[in-house]
Amino acid sequence: RVMFPLPVGDLLQTLQSDRENRFNKFLRVVQDSGVLTTLTGTRTFTLFAPMDNAFTEADVKKFEENRALARSLVLRHLVPSTIYSEGLLYFQVKDSMDKNKQVTIYKEGGKIRVNAANV
Structure with a gap:
């Protein structure tokens, strides 16, 4: 799936x-992040994209004014592999594209969380 x-x-x-x-x-x-070429390339990634309700307008402005912060946010949500929900174990840790940042994936009762967010 x-x-x-x-x-x-x-x-x-x-x-x-x-x-x-x-x-x-x-x-x-x-x-504003400078990583458009990564998202439009042919490499395989899994992107845990936050939905609009995760941001206030002030949050977006903050990222628009700070490219490094925007880049870090996008890369933190990007994992350099394909992740299928059926193949997930109860608990997994994956490296994100942001150096030294990891993504923790939980699966329980058919529900999936990435860090603290429901997917």
Whole structure:
């Protein structure tokens, strides 16, 4: 089973094509992060993209004004491999693309959490 939304191209195109427009604020941060080429490349990644309700407008402005902070946020949510929900164990730790930052994935009773966020 693949997590949703279903991919329609590269990671950036998948976020942009979300019918519910749940990733607009994250996309604004991505634009300011300097990692667009990573998200539009052909390498395989899993992106745990925060939805709009995870950001206030002030948060987005803070990231727009600080490229290093925006870059860190995007890379912290990016794992350099494909992760399938069916293959998840109860507890896994994966390295993110942000140096020295890890992503902790929990699976219990069919529910998945990444760090403290429900997926």
